Amino acid sequence: MKIGIPKEIKNNENRVGMTPSGVAELVKHGHTVYVQQGAGENSGFPDADYMAVGAHLLPTIADVYADADMIVKVKEPIAPEYPLVRPGQLLFTYFHFASDRELTEAMLMSGAVCLAYETVRLPDNSLPLLVPMSEVAGRMAAINGAYYLQRTKGGNGKLICGVPGVNPVKVLVLGGGIVGQAAARIAAGMGANVVIADISLPRLRELSLTMPPNVDTIYSSRHNIEKELSDVDIVIGSVLVPGDKAPHLITRDMLHKLPKGAVMVDVAIDQGGCFETSHPTTHSDPVYMVDGILHYAVANIPGAVPHTSTAALTNATLKYAVALADKGWRKACADDDALREGLNIVEGKVVYQAVADVFGLPCYPM
Numbered sequence: 354m355k356i357g358i359p360k361e362i363k364n365n366e367n368r369v370g371m372t373p374s375g376v377a378e379l380v381k382h383g384h385t386v387y388v389q390q391g392a393g394e395n396s397g398f399p400d401a402d403y404m405a406v407g408a409h410l411l412p413t414i415a416d417v418y419a420d421a422d423m424i425v426k427v428k429e430p431i432a433p434e435y436p437l438v439r440p441g442q443l444l445f446t447y448f449h450f451a452s453d454r455e456l457t458e459a460m461l462m463s464g465a466v467c468l469a470y471e472t473v474r475l476p477d478n479s480l481p482l483l484v485p486m487s488e489v490a491g492r493m494a495a496i497n498g499a500y501y502l503q504r505t506k507g508g509n510g511k512l513i514c515g516v517p518g519v520n521p522v523k524v525l526v527l528g529g530g531i532v533g534q535a536a537a538r539i540a541a542g543m544g545a546n547v548v549i550a551d552i553s554l555p556r557l558r559e560l561s562l563t564m565p566p567n568v569d570t571i572y573s574s575r576h577n578i579e580k581e582l583s584d585v586d587i588v589i590g591s592v593l594v595p596g597d598k599a600p601h602l603i604t605r606d607m608l609h610k611l612p613k614g615a616v617m618v619d620v621a622i623d624q625g626g627c628f629e630t631s632h633p634t635t636h637s638d639p640v641y642m643v644d645g646i647l648h649y650a651v652a653n654i655p656g657a658v659p660h661t662s663t664a665a666l667t668n669a670t671l672k673y674a675v676a677l678a679d680k681g682w683r684k685a686c687a688d689d690d691a692l693r694e695g696l697n698i699v700e701g702k703v704v705y706q707a708v709a710d711v712f713g714l715p716c717y718p719m
Contacts, residue, residue: 354678355385357421359414360392363428365636367395367659368666370425370446375667375674377406384678385409389417396659418442423682425674427666428653429456440464441700443682445674447471447486450697451598451711452625460698466682470670471623472705473695481691482673483593484531485665489655491535491591494618497649498524498587499543501616501640507647509614511586514544521545522586527573527602527627529556532591532620534564540587541565548581578602582610590619590627597707598625605629605643613645622650686719693719 356379358370369392371379376386388408390400400410411417418424418437426446430438432455438444441464448469450457460467470482502522504510515521524540526533529551537547541564549564550573551557557570564570571577582588588611592599599621608630611617621627622634630643633652640649655662673692676685686693697705702717709716 354681355387355420355422356674356678357411357417357424358386358388358392358408359417359424359426359434360389361427361656362414362433363431363653363656366428366653366656368427368653368656368663369393369396369398369659370427371671371674372396372664372667373398373402373406373408375671376403376408378671378675379678380407382675382679387411387417387420389414393663396663398660398663423674423677425670427656427663429453430459431456432459435459435463438463438465441466443468443677445470445670445677447623448697449623450705450708452623454712457698457703457708457712461701461703464701465698466696466700467698468677468682468686468692468695469697469705470695472697473673473691475691482666482669482695485669486655486662487531488535489658489662489665490620491532491537491589492539493654493657494532494536494589494591494620495524495539495543495587497639497654498540498589498616498618499545501647501649502586502614504614507614507640507642508616509586509612513540513587523548523581523584524587524589525550525578525581525585526589526591527578528591528593528621529553529560529570530591530593532593533589534560536589536591536620537564537568540589541568545587550578550581573602575602579607579610582607583612585611586615588615588617588628590617590621590631592621592627593624594707598711599627601627601629603628603630608644608646611646614647616647616649619648619650620654622652626650 423443499513502508
């Protein structure tokens with residue numbers, strides 16, 4: 354199979370779809386890999402490293418799309434890429450369709466096969482291709498929340514860990530999954546007092562047993578969340594409904610309960626955001642203020658640490674990419690239920706129920 358790895362063109366997206374190590378594995382399996390010139394530069398993987406493992410370099414993104422049967426990316430195609438996608442072409446990347454009607458319609462019109470990292474699901478309901486970026490995003494959410502507490506950045510001027518005689522800050526983490534756990538652990542490690550809210554009692558029990566002593570847990574309800582807000586300095590939203598839009602756990606009318614200068618970090622923004630006042634931001638313009646509360650809602654948080662993120666992502670996606678290349682998407686998905694769950698749009702039809710439900714479209718399950 355001919356596999357293409359284009360340069361990401363989303364704002365400040367510095368990751369690349371695959372490391373040279375991953376490319377070497379595909380080449381070993383007899384596949385031809387086309388990498389756009391400079392695609393890995395910002396992740397610390399120069400063109401020479403790809404050439405050394407047998408990749409073919411192409412000068413433009415259009416060349417990569419034109420020559421490849423399968424495109425391996427990090428982020429969803431954006432408008433300049435829509436015309437480049439061909440009928441029957443397989444796109445293997447993060448899509449998050451439920452939060453983007455324009456993207457959904459464009460991929461339906463393209464006739465492509467869209468296999469989304471974020472909905473590949475194992476029998477235990479874990480999401481193996483979401484985990485590595487969730488681990489990065491959760492860690493970065495805590496770090497960025499602490500950074501934007503600085504008065505010079507618009508925050509309330511508190512140091513996350515405090516100092517002797519001065520209390521540390523309080524961090525509320527909404528959602529105890531991979532992102533929430535990572536965020537809570539880093540925030541706690543920096544010395545904050547952390548509260549994790551989740552609707553799963555088994556998960557709350559697990560977190561209570563495994564988290565540091567400065568992490569508490571509460572059952573997630575509007576009443577319980579509102580009770581916590583009066584003295585919270587950082588809120589990290591990390592709620593995930595696979596393939597669907599995130600629920601709004603912090604509404605506009607709840608903002609007045611927070612202290613002025615508090616920071617809200619919405620890691621769920623790829624799925625529409627879990628704060629009513631969230632809208633996507635970029636690394637070049639990451640924050641904005643609503644009612645005295647600073648909002649950070651960058652839609653590709655791991656793009657700020659691309660070397661780590663690209664390596665972690667390739668570690669997770671490679672075996673699936675090899676299966677798709679070796680067998681073709683139909684056989685690979687027939688052989689692997691987890692991979693079949695990743696199919697969202699196939700040749701002009703929505704095949705993932707949650708995406709169909711969001712937009713009121715018919716669904717044609719595979």
